[in-house]
Amino acid sequence: MSDRHPMTGNEMSGSEPGGLERHAYDVVVIGAGGAGLRAAIAAHDAGARTAIVCKSLLGKAHTVMAEGGIAAAMGNRWPEDNWEVHFRDTMRGGKMLNNWRMAQLHAQEAPERVMELEDWGALFDRTEDGLISQRDFGGHRYARLAHVGDRTGLEMIRTLQQRAVQLGIDVFMECTITDLLTGADQGSKKISGAFGYWRETGRFVVFEAPSVILATGGIGKAFKVTSNSWEYTGDGHALALRAGAALINMEFVQFHPTGMVWPPSVKGLLVTESVRGDGGILKNSEGKRFMFDYIPEFFKAETADNEAEADRWYEDKANNRRPPELLPRDEVARAINSEIKAGRGSPHGGIFLDIASRRSPEFIRRRLPSMYHQFKELADVDITAEPMEIGPTCHYVMGGVEVDADTELTGVTGLYAVGECSGGMHGSNRLGGNSLSDLLVFGRRAGESAAAYAAEVGDNRPPVDDAEVKAAQSAALAPFETEGGENPYTIHQELQQTMNDLVGIIRTADELSKAAEAVEGFKERVRNLSVEGHRQYNPGWHLAIDLRNMLLVSECIAKAALERTESRGGHTRDDFPMTDDGWGTKNIALTLNERGDGVELTQQPLPVMPDELKTFFESK
CATH class of the missing domain: 3.90.700.10 (Succinate dehydrogenase/fumarate reductase flavoprotein, catalytic domain)
Structure with a gap:
C-alpha cells in the first residue's frame, strides 16, 4: 500500500490492518530545531533518503528562543579574534571539562557554518563596513556573536526550515517518538528504526531506518521554573539510555x-x-x-x-x-x-x-x-x-548522550546525537551563543556520518523486530489499562517542585539524596498511572508518556550531582564549595541497569588534550 497521510501529506510506504503505519528511510532525524534541521540537510545532501520527525509543528522548535546570536570567531569586530581564542574561551567556560576535540572542531568550523547560513538567505545585522555584525556576550573575550537583533534563533530556524522544504525533505509533524528499535538481534544493539504515535489521532507509526539522529533538545520541563518550551522533556536522553547508550555530565544544569x-x-x-x-x-x-x-x-x-x-x-x-x-x-x-x-x-x-x-x-x-x-x-x-x-531560570543541560567528537555516533551502532541532547561539547558550563554554532557544526557532521553509515549498510539493514514493536505499543497504552490510578499532572507537578527545591542552583548531599529518593517514589507511582478518554488528542496521555523520560533524566541529574563532590560550572555543592582538581580529569557516565528500572554510574577519564593545544592556556 502506498498513499499520502491525511495529516501531513507525506507519502506512506505502508500500513497494516491494525492501524500501524510504516515508513522506510535511510536516515530519520528526531527533532526539528537547529540541530535536527542542519543534520537532515546534511544527510539529504549526502544522498540519503531522509525524514524529520518532530513533536511540535515545523518552525516551533525551542531554538527560536536563542535570541542573542551565533558564536563564531569571524573577526568582523575584532580582527584579533580567531578559533584559538574561541577554543580557549569555550574550554575555560566549561572549566576544562569539555571534550577538547569537540571544542576544537566547534571553534574551527563555526565561521564557515555562519557564512553558509547567509548563503542560504539569513539576514544578519551588519557592521558599518557591511560585514556580519558581532556582539559581546558573557565569557567571550571578543565580540563574536553574529546576530539578528535579539531574534537570531528565529532567523536561523526560518533559514534552515526554508532550506529543508526547498530540498523536499519529508517532515512528520506532531509525531512523538516513544522508543528506538534495535533490531531482531537484541545483543547487537544496532538501530533498526523508531516507534511513535501521531499526537492528534493516537495512531502508532514505525519508521524503519538504519540511522537515527537524536536532536530532541533538553530537559527543562523537569524543573518548575524554566525558560524551556513544553517539548523539552528529556526525550532524546531517555531514548538513548533505553537503547543502550551512555549519558555524561548530567549533573551540570545551566540556570x-x-x-x-x-x-x-x-x-x-x-x-x-x-x-x-x-x-x-x-x-x-x-x-x-x-x-x-x-x-x-x-x-x-x-x-x-x-x-x-x-x-x-x-x-x-x-x-x-x-x-x-x-x-x-x-x-x-x-x-x-x-x-x-x-x-x-x-x-x-x-x-x-x-x-x-x-x-x-x-x-x-x-x-x-x-x-x-x-x-x-x-x-x-x-x-x-x-x-x-x-x-x-533552568535553561540548558550541558549533559547528554556520549558521542564520538568527529561523527556524533553514540555507543549504539546507527544512533547519533546532536545539539542539547548530546554531551561533551560544553563541559560543566556553556557560554552564551555557543549553542547555536554547536547545532550547526555538529548537526552537519551528524547528518553526513549517518548518511555514510546508511550507504555502507545498503540493503543489509537490521530488520525491525515485531516483538519490540508490540512491547512499545503495550508500554504506550498502559495508562489506559488502569482505572482510578495516579494522575500524571499531579506527579509532574511534584517532580518539578522536587527538582526546583532539591536539585537547583545550590546543592547539598542531604537534599540530593532526598531528591533521588523522591524520584524513586515517583517511578513507583508512574507504574500506576491512569489516563481517561481516548487516544485522540489527549494531553494527559502525552504527559504520561513524557513522564517516563523526565523521571529517567531527573534520576541521572540527582545521582550524578550527589556523586560529584565538588563545585564546578553549573554544579554548585554548598557542602563542597571548592573546585577539586581530581574531579577535573574525569566525567560521570550513566547507563541503564540490566533490569531497565534505574541508572548506574561510573567515573571515566576525560580525553587527554594534545600538547599543542595546551599551549593556548599558558600565561593567557
Missing part, C-alpha cells in the same frame, strides 16, 4: 541568570543575555551594582573591578576588561542567587536588570525589539524607561 519573575504566568521566560551584552547592568534592591563583589579569581585579570572602568569598556573597549555582568552564566546566576538569599532582592523575588539608564529608547527598541515587546505585553513594563525584574 540562565536572567528569566522573568513577574507575572507568575511567565515566570522563567528567558531574558536574553543580549541585554547585558548591549550595556545592561544588574542592581539589587538597594540600588547597588553588585556584580563587582562576585568576580572569581579565575577571571579577575579580564574583568573590570570598578564602575568607571566597566563603563569605559562599553564605549571603546580599549582595555578589553569586560564588565562583571558579562562573566560566564554560572558565575552571574550564583551572584544573583546570593543577593536574593541575602534579602536584597526585588519585590517579586528577583533582582533588577537595568538598561534604561544606560541606552537611549531608540537604541533599545532597535537592538532588543523582542525584549521590548515581551516586557511591554506580558508584564506591562517599558524597558526603555524602567528596570526589569529577573531571576535565574
